[in-house]
Amino acid sequence: MFPSKALSSPPARAAYLSGVRDALLVIPSYLPFGLVCGVASVNAGLTTGASLALPALVYGGSSQAVALQFLQGNASLWVAILSGCVINLRMAVYSAAMASRVRHLSKARRMLVAAFLVDNTFAFMQERERTHPHDQHIVAYYAGTSTMFWTFWFLFCAIGIFAGNIVPASWQLDFAIPLSFIAIAATSIRSLPMCAAALVGGMASVLLFALPLKLGLIAACLAGLLAGLLTQTVSQKIRAQKS
């Protein structure tokens, strides 16, 4: 996947392989979510080719799941696409954090790094930097985790597309979607403003579900954002008064 020149030296190859090994530990947890996303793309009525291209080209489970849920609910195409993109806005934070680490690479390489940027590759890279400070081969490590995550994500989605309906509907496997988001959210809430953003965003998504054009999810995200900003401003003022 990544140009072999980058992996020609033994230490770079070792970094790549440790990325592969580290990724193996969390890959089993991709299975249920991948299956669900595969099944969802069939149920949303995508052609088989497009269903396979979705995990391969978009490569972002939460945005796939949300866009597909919207399509299944008969939302218009652009609302489904827009909602999926809003879900992925968080990747701009990762992109900004990655920028200094890939500045020395060519434009083509940087595009390649960007294409494989997901929650897990970013989290693994940060952890690697903590345990291996000043590692010159951090990009090779990133390539190792990316190879594994992308390959297995595609594989699990493909299994869902072709064999997902073997799982009986009574298992309610689609409940795995909110469950996997609960697992992600549990680590993303680290302050009071974040907690407020989550609570308001969550409640607003239920209250605003009837908004026209299915814009409720986007409106709920904005409501949560506003609540978070407000909480942040108020708590800063209180802190300023105390000191």
Next chain:
Amino acid sequence: MMSLTVLQSWAVVFGLAIGTFLIRYSFIGLFADRDMPAWLDRALKLMVPAIFAAIVFSSVFMVGGQLAGLDQWPRYVAAFIASVAAVLSRGNMLVTLGVGMAGLHGLPWLVGLAS
């Protein structure tokens, strides 16, 4: 089961793929020579929990585009105990999924035993 035309299917794939790539490439490439403005960084970091909570709440409390009723109580209780498991396991995906799915199917079974 509904069906999209070939053109519609690929429009969704490419629309989402291109939009997502532009977000991923934003500060790595498009605005590589400048830092992310502080207000945007602040807003995006607050938006992440809002996004995830919005998806969780709407998919736990809504079934088929309708507010789920009280008879769907195993969903609510399972989501709650899965949240506790997620916090205790520091976001371990397999633990959260295992506890949540076990709750969803185990709770009605336990209630059935008791009554």
